[in-house]
Amino acid sequence: MQQVIDLRSDTVTKPTGAMWQAMHKAPVGDDVFGEDPGLNKLEERVAALFGMEAGVFVPSGTMGNQIGLKVLTQPADEVVIDENAHIFNSEGAAGGLISGIQLRPLPGTRGILNAEQVASAIRSKNDWDPRTTVIALENTANMGGGTCYPVETIREIYKLARSNDLALHMDGARIWNAAVACGLDLKEYGRYCDTLSVCFSKGLGAPVGSMILGSSKLMKHARRYRKLLGGGMRQAGMLAAAADHALDEHIDRLADDHRRARLLAEALAESPFFSVNPDHVETNILLFRVRNGDTDHALNWFSQHGIAMIPFGPGIIRATFHLHISDKELDKTINTARNYTGS
Ligand SMILES: Cc1ncc(COP(=O)(O)O)c(C=O)c1O
Known part of the structure; x- marks a missing residue:
């Protein structure tokens, strides 16, 4: 599975x-x-x-x-x-x-x-x-x-x-x-x-x-x-x-979580369907906006591709990086975000 x-x-x-x-x-x-x-x-x-x-x-x-x-x-x-x-x-x-x-x-x-x-x-x-x-x-x-x-x-x-x-x-x-x-x-x-x-x-x-x-x-x-x-x-x-x-x-490795959160933010910022300022991503937590406000649809899209995120206020989704997320998982998340075509 x-x-x-x-x-x-x-x-x-x-x-x-x-x-x-x-x-x-x-x-x-x-x-x-x-x-x-x-x-x-x-x-x-x-x-x-x-x-x-x-x-x-x-x-x-x-x-x-x-x-x-x-x-x-x-x-x-x-x-x-x-x-x-x-x-x-x-x-x-x-x-x-x-x-x-x-x-x-x-x-x-x-x-x-x-x-x-x-x-x-x-x-x-x-x-x-x-x-x-x-x-x-x-x-x-x-x-x-x-x-x-x-x-x-x-x-x-x-x-x-x-x-x-x-x-x-x-x-x-x-x-x-x-x-x-x-x-x-x-x-x-x-x-x-x-x-x-x-x-x-x-x-x-x-x-x-x-x-x-x-x-x-x-x-x-x-x-x-x-x-x-x-x-x-x-x-x-x-x-x-x-x-x-x-x-x-597990302290030094937190820098990897921060780097990955920022890379996902940069990919999301290039999408016409999402908005985020990558410079606002300082650590492992990334908040991004779904431009048309339909977080349910976007969350569902990620979920269908085996990626779980959570709604974090109107039009906003949170993605958090941690110990179990390697570059491989990051790449899959970035590709899934790039393939999103909106609701
Ligand atoms: C900033 C902050 N403070 C405190 C807590 C509370 O921690 P706990 O869930 O262990 O009670 C959390 C939980 O996520 C948190 O994000």
């Missing part, structure tokens, strides 16, 4: 043979008792990679983000965020439920905010104003099309945060892609974040796992909230082994 070329998301990857082997050999212990040797090491390793004090392994990016917001806020606080952010659109309004916070969505440029607009959203201190306490940035910005925060912008927003006594949370589900695309050391991100949530289960190709990072003091609270949210796991060392393997083997 022909394998589907699955470009719906980078979350669809399955462990490679080498990753399964690493998982199979993992030593395990009860992590709620702090006794899983692999997880303890992974938390130290990832905190060191970002130059942060501590990390807490969590089952998902959503839990990482929500714990980050929980430890930085009090009920009735307000968090400034881009209107396309995952936290705002795809976490079931969990911030309201778990932390009692309000989100203040701003229209960024393809998911990226600038310091000026963030400054204008900081509330004054009247009794009737919500209290702005956190700025949340998503890097890379998924719904923005995998866009990266320029480090200067992060620095400016950080300075603004510090001068207004605000904290900075970064949703770094795909921070690895950002670091590779921008040629930056991961510490360049860690130094500006009070809390940073990262995922091993997206472009890095691990089956499960994320981490929330921050100061030792904040992470002590984070560990408690992880437990009360039901995220305390027991012998989860095999997940640490998968993440470790991904960190060793």
Whole structure:
């Protein structure tokens, strides 16, 4: 049977043979008792990679983000965020439920905010104003099309945060892609974040796992909230082994995903039926427009040729590159796009 070329998301990857082997050999212990040797090491390793004090392994990016917001806020606080952010659109309004916070969505440029607009959203201190306490940035910005925060912008927003006594949370589900695309050391991100949530289960190709990072003091609270949210796991060392393997083997190769996304964008830009600016493709996520708006027809065309993509708003389709997409799959996708004759 022909394998589907699955470009719906980078979350669809399955462990490679080498990753399964690493998982199979993992030593395990009860992590709620702090006794899983692999997880303890992974938390130290990832905190060191970002130059942060501590990390807490969590089952998902959503839990990482929500714990980050929980430890930085009090009920009735307000968090400034881009209107396309995952936290705002795809976490079931969990911030309201778990932390009692309000989100203040701003229209960024393809998911990226600038310091000026963030400054204008900081509330004054009247009794009737919500209290702005956190700025949340998503890097890379998924719904923005995998866009990266320029480090200067992060620095400016950080300075603004510090001068207004605000904290900075970064949703770094795909921070690895950002670091590779921008040629930056991961510490360049860690130094500006009070809390940073990262995922091993997206472009890095691990089956499960994320981490929330921050100061030792904040992470002590984070560990408690992880437990009360039901995220305390027991012998989860095999997940640490998968993440470790991904960190060793799957970071540098992200540049190939980025190159392939850009090549598909260039091919789509030549078609009269699609539109995309290849210069907007910075990492592994490609958003393109179907000129006549008929995404169903275009998705169906790709699907009939064994290629899965997903609709991503009116007239827009998302294609995401990852571990299981080689140049061969890319070539087939490009040819299929070139042969599209519209609806
Ligand atoms: C930017 C971003 N943040 C957070 C998440 C949440 O990750 P999870 O699905 O592991 O909860 C996702 C999921 O795709 C994401 O794209």
